[in-house]
Amino acid sequence: MARATVQDVAKTAGVSVGTVSRVLNGSPAVSASSREKVAGAIRQLNYRPLASARDLRRDRTMRILALSKNLESPIISEAFRGVGDAAALSGYVSLIAPTSGSLEREQQLVDMLRNGSVDGLILFSPAMPDDDIEALATQLSVVQLCEIAESDAAFGVSIDDRQAAYDITRHLISTGARRIAMIGNRVARSGRLRERGFRDALSEAGLDAHHSLFATGDFDFHTGRRLTRELLAMDHLPDAVFCGSDTVAAGCVREITNARLRVPDDIAVAGFDDSIQAEMCVPELTTIRQPAYEMGLMAFEALFARMTQADGHRRGRTFLPHELVVRGSTKG
Incomplete structure (x- = not known):
């Protein structure tokens, strides 16, 4: 029988892997009920932590x-x-x-x-x-x-970056968006997969990418602002933008707002990662949680x-x- 892993313990206990880790580390930031569930799963699976340094x-x-x-x-x-x-x-x-x-x-x-x-x-x-x-x-x-x-x-x-990008693009399509743009990064392997998922979802729906802009350098808040300004200068504005990260999406929201347009009424924006920036944005970002x-x-x-x-x-x-x-x- 294969040796039980932390993931097996988490699944059996019905808690996250992080909770199991905190229990194993003796962290006080775990409820008594969660600690009891993890302990029971450890006994049930005969889980043994990875060898200690002395071994x-x-x-x-x-x-x-x-x-x-x-x-x-x-x-x-x-x-x-x-x-x-x-x-x-x-x-x-x-x-x-x-x-x-x-x-x-x-x-x-x-x-x-x-x-x-x-x-x-x-x-x-x-x-x-x-x-x-x-x-x-x-x-x-x-x-x-x-x-x-x-x-x-x-x-x-x-995660499956292609599938995740496909899922969030399908969400944008389901809201009625038809002119969907993407701000991405082809340098990163994940960026290329996200572009593929984006295009797959559009193709399946019989749509073409409205505009696609890709960063060649840093992929950050300022990149999001710069590329969004380029997007807003084009004819026929998109009604939705999929950004390859929450940080870039935050920059996108800033520039759309500066242009006196409304998110999502005029242009919807989606990010990726579910980082803290997603909740700091106004409005908060639709995103993919990793x-x-x-x-x-x-x-x-x-x-x-x-x-x-x-x-x-x-x-x-x-x-x-x-x-x-x-x-x-x-x-x-």
Whole structure:
């Protein structure tokens, strides 16, 4: 029988993976009833936490490295929080480093894994080509998080970005929107998948993309404002805009409002991530919720197995469920 995981405990207890993690960490921020459910599930499944530091071979560094282009995204921060919490449960320290999208900087940091300075590596939106990730993961302990390259050797944890973008575009269509624009980012792997889902939903409904604008640099609030200004300068305004992140959507809402147009009455806006920016917007953003913390937990669990078990090399990818969250920035 396969060994029970944190996800199995959460499902049996009827709570989130984060709640299970907090119980295992002894956090006081858990209700007595939730703690009792988790304890019962642990007994029922005979769950055993991943090995403690004293059980591991002494030649391990007990450190892992997590790389990302930047640490500004709320989704990255939450996912890496999950990585850090799961690592701590196993006596590991997680080192988190931004690369600024520099391939040279990324390779310098990856050398820490090659030379044994860390035991494992988690990659979020790497700059290196897919073939390099494949070669690296074939030899060393590597797991991908959220941004998944086309690599059979490097296991990855994410949501289904194409399906999520399809779902939110279908929502916009269901509200009556017909001239739907997208503000996206083709540099990121997830951005390309979201564009595919967007176009698939339009094609299925017999619609064409009204306008599509794609960032080539930073994908942030100011990018959202700049590209929305370009969108508003075009003939025939869209009646809805799908933005590839909540941060960009916040910039989009700002510029639409500055143009004395109303969201969603004149132009509906949808984001992606369900970050804090989604609730800070006026109106609050319709968006896609990613279980970022749980993805971080699962990424470390897969990495730990790769580092410590002879047969622990998982391949392919696992999609965790996303959720469409409908708020005031769209109709319906």
